[in-house]
Amino acid sequence: MWSWIIIAAIIVILVLFVVGIYNRLVTLRNQVKNAWSQIDVQLQRRYDLIPNLVETVKGYMNFEKGTLESVIKARNQASAAREQLAQSGGPTEGSLKNLIGAETALRSSLGNIMALVENYPQLRASEPMQRLQEELSSTENRVAFARQAYNDQVMGYNTYQQEFPAVLLASMFGHHPVDMFEVDTPEAKKNVKVAF
């Protein structure tokens, strides 16, 4: 009789324990998803700003058509990578790599344009350009801060999965370590320099 009660109690405690781990994993995964959607919003904002930038500098930069075309191309590629990632329901290993590559290319061609803007004092001082630069540099910061927050959440989620006791159950419940959103080339680590 007593042994049955003890066995039942142990089973109940074990079930509660497993439920706790399950719920914690779900909470952490949702936090990661939420942090990703923050990045997504800011990336979209940047892709929307780039046509504005091209329109603004076009009048001043007739000679650098190639640069402008390359930034539009990079923007479209990054935007497509973002779409593809969104459609697959969140970052997977391949789609994230794809996006990081496209983002790196976009950053470097944006950097080229900003360097060229320095050569046109009149353009640099113009009011629309100043507004645009503020919006661009704020967006750069937002992407960077959103990425920082995302990586912090990912680290928490991954660490919890790898620690005892969750390590016994995580993969059974369909949880796997998630890749961080890292910028992989040293030049991409610098923000696009936006001077005032």
Place this chain on the structure above:
Amino acid sequence: MAMDFWEAQRRARLRTAFYLALFVVLTLLAAVCAELVLRYVAGDNYEPPLPLLGFGFLAVTFAVAAYNYLMYKQHGGGYVAESMGAYPISADTRDFHEKQLYNIVHEMAIATSLPMPEVYLIPSEEINAFAAGLNPKNAAIAITEGAMERLNRDEIQGVIAHEFGHIKNADMVISLRLAAMVMGFFFALYIGLRIMQLSQFRSRDSNGRGNGGHIMILAALIIIVAGALTWFFGTILKATVSRQREYLADASAVQFTRNPDGIANALRKIAKDQYHDMPKTGAAYSHLYLEDRSSIFATHPPIEKRIAAIEGHQYEEKPND
């Protein structure tokens, strides 16, 4: 060497806990002392006009503190900002500085994963800023026009990140609670003075009442002394806790921006600032500001010490700072 912001935050939190405990002990001690002294002086004829006076003092203190706290809680941070003459900034502003400020606040909201607070500008030439509101959902951040004009983008970001540190660490709750307690002590002092007036009036009026009047005066004196002492030490303790929270907010600013230069250079400019024209609506709000003249009552540590802490220099800390 850059600042170890995690370690700095842990240290500041520990010290806060210690000073808060000291605060409660101080209050209890004052109440027990008042009661004991009254019993001792009155001797065998212990007939207090108000039974258990010391505990009455305690009850009044906490009741007043609780009342003030609830009053603060009813109004969000925007109310505090507007009562100081600040005006709100909206997301679709056409002004360049206002838009930049809005953007910076938004960036910090993303970095801290906090909701976007209300943003206010204070019409003042001084470089200063504050955060108000008891929880992140109704918080407000205000910065002076002078700060927007004379700080660069990184420095403004450092200042805004410092204010976000106050929101994230719930410093407004702590300091308003402390301010409410200090006000409670002050209220006890006031009651003591009133009782004394009343009993003088009465003993002049009717001479045949024996030593009832004396006991009343004694009771009033004890309340006055207890109230004055706790008010005095309470003010110092409140300032001491507040200074720890400033170090914590500085360390948090470095965590959020990962850029110690922003807040450090902003503090350097503040140290050299010529203007001091902030609207002062009572000392109750002094803890909100970014900086304060240094003294034992100051709510902020000396700027040089804060810069040293941010940049990770060696500096000797005095035990009461």
